Amino acid sequence: MMTDSKKKIKPSHVVVHILLIAGLFIAVFPFFWMICTSFKTSGEAMLIPPTILPEHFTAVAYATIMSALPFAKVYLNTIISTVVTTVAQIIICSMAAYAFARIEFPFRNAIFILVLSVLMVPGQIFLIPQYMIIMHLGLLDTIPALFLPNLFSAFGTFLLRQTFMSLPKEMEEAAIVDGAGRNRIFWQIMFPLAKPGLVSLVIFTVRFAWNDFMWPLIVNTSMDKMTLGPALSTLQGQYTTEYPTQMAGAVLAVIPLVVVFFIFQNQFIEGIAHTGIKG
Amino acid sequence: MHLLLSGSPVREGCIMKKAKRKVSARQKRDWGFAYLYIAPLVIGLLIFYIWPFIQNIWFSFNDVNKFNMTTFVGLENYRKLFQDQDVLKAFGNTLKYVVITVPVGLILSIILAALLNTKIRGKSIYRTLYFLPAITMSAAVAMVWKWMFNEQMGVLNSALKVLGLPTHNWLTDSGTALYVIMLVGLWMSIGYNMVILLAGMQGISPSYYEAAAIDGGGAFAQFFHITVPLLSPTIFFVVITSVISGFQVFDVVYMMIGTTNPAFDDTQTVVSLFYREAFSYGHKGYAAAISILIFAVIMLVTLIQFIGQKKWVNYDD
Amino acid sequence: MKKFGRILAGGLAALTGAALLAGCGSSQATTSTDKASASGSATTAAASSGKQVSLSFGIWDENQRDAMQQMVDAYEKENPNVSITIQLTPYKGGEYWTKLEASASGGTAPDVFWINVLHMDSYQQGGILADLTDDIKSSDISTSFPETLVNNFVRGGKNYAVPKDFDTNALWYNKDLFDQAGVAYPTDDMSYDDLVNLCKELKDKLPDGVYPFACPVDFQTWYYQTIYANGGYIISQDGKSTGYDDPKTQEGIQCWIDLINDGYSPSAQTLSETGADAMFEGQQIAMNFAGSYMVPEYAENDTIKDKINCVEIPTFNGKNDNTINGLGFAVYSKSKNLAEAKKFAIWLGSQEAQDIQGKTGVVISARNDAQKDFAAANSQYNLAAYTNHVDDAYPLPVCVNAAELYDAESKWITKAYTGEMSLADACKSLKEEADPLLK
Known part of the structure; x- marks a missing residue:
């Protein structure tokens, strides 16, 4: 063949x-x-x-699963939570990552270690304290509660810092010589150049936000403010030996991401593959 | 400390020295700009992560019940920690997981990324399909794997039977259960690491390869002399994050191994232990001490890697 | 230098600003809880004057949501000033308790919630459960429920929950497999020895890979029943030591290990992975013990639902043996509508409420006069097997560290089931680990 x-x-x-x-x-x-x-x-x-x-x-x-859940609402919540988390992480992490990678400033390394140290703590310890914070903010059982703590990512910052550090310096230095401000240098030159790293981050964040499981269950109560994974899990208890139902739940949780990935695979892969970095 | 982290050409510009030098207006503007740019992240992390962690340190010196009521006990939790056989066992299992999955995962994902970065036919189909596991929900996936490895009704044992090979109780034999968990962990992480590495490879200028081709370097020589060194910042990232997530492996173990599984002892990781103490038994003070120990170990391992990176990681200078 | 200092100060200000923000969170906390308790007392007052009150009701079982909703609807109809929202959090991975503990620490737990015996002590000692002694005294609850079940939720002479339902065990069998083997069905009046003989008779007549019975490492449905019937114990009367070293306790466990060793049951490894229920539903075992909570699942399984029936658990040592465990309705001690919440919880123990629950056929209502509803709702099976000897059934042993005790127990007992060590050795190690948990 x-x-x-x-x-x-x-x-x-x-x-x-x-x-x-x-x-x-x-x-x-x-x-x-x-x-x-x-x-x-x-x-x-x-x-x-x-x-x-x-x-x-x-x-x-x-049919069993569809009839038991407010499906459209749950899907919508998952999409909102995923999109907000991803967009916010892209902006917040890339700004911080650029500063850490390319600007020498007092306490840079100390602050960066602080950021990195967040990665090293088992994530489960944050569950209860974050619940308390959301409660104090009066946001229990709301849509923002689903994504608020996830907007800030140490992982994303580290990923993009590595990306920025491996980018060539020439264009940036030329722009500095031309008298361009840091703001312009970042948004017009560096941010577009970091596209492969940004795409990697998008993929990671979408997966994370889409699949976040324990947090939505703890922080939200009403089914119409729940996301997909946890909503499906509330059904699982009653089908312990019903393997087809469990698998159907898994398919319904996984397939939307697979479809999105297939539709946008060119953008994803091309975003990584052809970024025009020619050294 | 700054030496470990710095990769920029101005790394000699140590803060203390610079403070004595005259700071230019440009630099001053840069500092303000940098603080402004890191502010949203740092503030968010302080509120949602660092403050809770400080609270956790305090918990580790207390007896904390299920409802966060604390009684100060000093170092009692730590004393117990160093006498607890379960902690030792769990660290052993976790270490085994890290030592095996990190190199195997790295090598496989580099090979995959390198193959998919060539002009091989059908590479976009390969790329897409290999990437699928990277976007799936670990809870859902663990369930499918558990079902496939099931001794009685699993598809793996059925296939072995058809081929006339001996079947095995993969998930309940303490000799194999942890390896099944490693396999699932690798399955989920290789696709994503492949994407990160592929992104890194695309950042390498073709001019390097063209130069090497003129010099007559073969594909393997190119791979080891150009790809690996120039990819080293990305490889470094993948290693650091794989080690950290390896030390924190939990979901898959939790989903696949129940308390009556004979392999339970030989599959429990440090985070499983933490989770059990904090959420099943309600010993939150002791659990906090476990989490501090996990943190300290990961911190130490990561610092060693940051020190070691000077020897092999090339940033663009 | 001055300039540098100023910038440094700016940086520090940003950081301390962040810290202050974090601090703000907690100071805001006190104000918001102040507000909450202020409005809380206001609504309590309002409740007595018949104004609108809303309550939340925490449950974990999707199977029972319908039953709970029907009870809520009936209550709301009789009390138009009360509206009740059901909050369902799954039990499976411990999410229900994690959430309950987080919300109880923060003062926002559901007003009325399900509780089980396993969590009773730690929640009572944590001050989460409202004292219902007086409310129960002035109702008919103490005379209308099995004493064991009411006492499950009594600590220090005070009642902390209204019994909701209970579960006991029965022996289920697959008629098809018995017919194929040409062996007579089990009966209500069997002994353990009869069960062994039945296994022996079935063993060679069943299809390849099908076992007569299953003995998983399961305390509630298997070995506690025989331990207690044999005169053994798990926790001593004074609550200070465990009874794993008692020969009578060990005999009550060994009798199930023997069945595995004789080839009448799949191995402990297999059962830990696939589960006795799944194997029974997959027609890979001819007989199985099952708690009453399994009945809805069996009854909905198209493969087996018309091929199965149940009888009483065989006697052991000449005694009826069964374990009884149950849930209760507890009230959150810091509920903003404590009086209304207590009123609802007490009503949940009324004949009306317990009948609504029982008639759904999902659980056995705890109340004496509603127990029969369960058998009536699934009349195709001999469900009286579950309720015939409720008075002789043994409650589960409890202590503050119950969850830890059960985990340690299953860990060591599993080693005996798999043959990794002898039962006597496993029990010795288990006792060493378990005794300190009782302190």
Whole structure:
């Protein structure tokens, strides 16, 4: 199938393809299995040996979940929370990261260590104190509560600092010589150059915000202020052995991100791949 | 300390020395600008992360019940910490996880990124599919993996049976359970690390490779003499964050290993231990002490890496 | 130098400003709680004069949301000044308790909430539970519920919750598998030895890979029943030591390990992964013990629902044996509408409320006159097996560190089930670890 090309096929490429396809199997099989199981009956899901494709195709697992949740509302909340978190992190982290990477200022390293140290604390310790802060702000059970603590990311700042540090200095120095202000240098020159790092951060933040699980459950109470993952988990308790229902829940949680990724994959990948940095 | 972190050409400009020098108006403006730019982040972190952490330090010297009522106990929690066999065991498991997953994950994601950065056919399809695990919910994914590795009804054992190979109780054998968890952890992280590394590789100017091609360097020589050194800031980032997240591994263990699992002892990580003490048993003071120990260990390991980076990380000078 | 100092001061000001903001948070806290308690006392006063009161009601089981909503609707109809919102947080990963503890620390816990015996002591000692002694005394609760269940929620002579429901255990069997094997079904009057004989008879007649029975490491549904029937104990009368070293306790555990060793049950490894319920629903075991809370799930499983039935747990040592555990309705001690919350909680123990709950068939209502509702709602099964010997059933042992005790127990007992160590050795280590937890 690769012989139609006029180019000769390097044997090394064949090996590479075999390795890549083998790896691909591991990468993709869980998704395949998740989707197949979600369309089985619970009896079929427990057969030994298991069937691969559903023998009696049924979408009853999806109907069960859909009827139990205010789905449109929950999706909307998840989207709002994800978008706000991502946009805010891009702005807040890139500004700070640029300052840490490119400007020498008093206490720079001490402050940067402080920022980094946040990464080193097990995230679970923040759960209760952050709940208290949100409560004191009078924001319990509101949409802003979903994203407020997540707007500030030590990880994002570190990621973008590394990006800025690896960017060439020439353009920036030329602009300084031309008398351009730091503000302009950042927004017009450095920010666009950091695009690959920004795309990596977007991907990370979208995944994090979309999948945030414990925090929404703790801070919000009403189902119409809940996000997708936690909302699905409230249903799981009652279907402990209903594997198709559990898998359908997983599919519903994962698929929107996969679809978004497929639609925007060019922007994502191209954002990383062709940024016009030519040293 | 500043020496460890600085990567900029002005690194000699140590703060104390500079203070004695005359500060130019330009520099002064830069300082104000820098403080303005880091202010939103620093203020947000202080309120939502650093202040809670300071509170946590205070908790570690107290007996704290489920409802945050405190009784001062001095160093009692720390004394208990260093006598607790479970802590030792959990650190052992966690260390094993880090020591295996970090290098394996790094090597696999660099290889993948390098392959996908070549002119190989169908690379955009590969890229997209390899990236899929990176955007999925760990809770959902852990469930699927648990189901696939199930001894009775799992697809893996069924496949082994068809092939005439012996089956195994992967998740309940203390010899294999932790490795299954590592596999799931790697599965989730490789796609993302691949993207970061790919982004870094794209930042390398083609002129380096062109020069190397003229010199007659082969693909492997190019990889080790150009790609790896120029990618080192990104590799450094991936290593640092993988080590930190390796020390904090929890979700997958929590979702896949129950308390009656015979492999329970051999899969519990330090954060599992923290979570159990804080949220199941309500020993928040003791849990705080555990979290401080985790923090200290990660801090130490990270500092060592920052010191070590001078030897191998090249920033653009 | 001066300029540098000024800039430095500016930087510090930014940082201290941030710290002050953080400080602001806490000072704001006191004002907002002041406000809350002020308005709280205002509404308490309002409540008695029949003004609008809203209460929150914390639960964790989606299966029971309907039942709870029906109870709330009925109460709101009788008390038009009260509106009640249900707050559901899942139990599974401990989210329910994490959230309850966070909100209780902050003064915003639900006014009325479900509590179980496992959390009773720590919540009572934390001062979270309102004292309901007088309210229960002036109702018919103490005479209309099994004494064990009322006492589950009594500490230091005071009542802290109204019993909600209870769960006991029964022996379930798959009629299809018995028919195929040509073996007679289990009966209500079996003993442990009869169960073993039944396993022996089934063993070679069942299809490949199907086991007669299952013995997972499960205290409530398996070994506590036999430990107590055998005269063993988990926690001593004075509450100061554990009874794992008692030979009678160990016999009550060993009887299940024997069934695994004889090949009548899947291994402990297999059961820890797949679960006895999942294997029973997957028709991989012919008989299983199951708590009453499993009935709705069994009854909705299309694969097995028409093939199964249940009988009483076999006797052990000549005694009826069953464990009984139950939930209660507790009232948050710092509720802003304490009087109204207590009134609602007491009503939840009324015949009317308990009947509404029982008729949904999801749980066994705790109240004596509503217990029969459960069997009536699922009349296709012999559910009287769950309620026939409630008076002889054993409550679960409790202590402040109950969660830790149960974890230590399952850790060590598992080692005995898998054969990693002998039961006597496992129990010795377990006792060493568990005794300090009782202090």
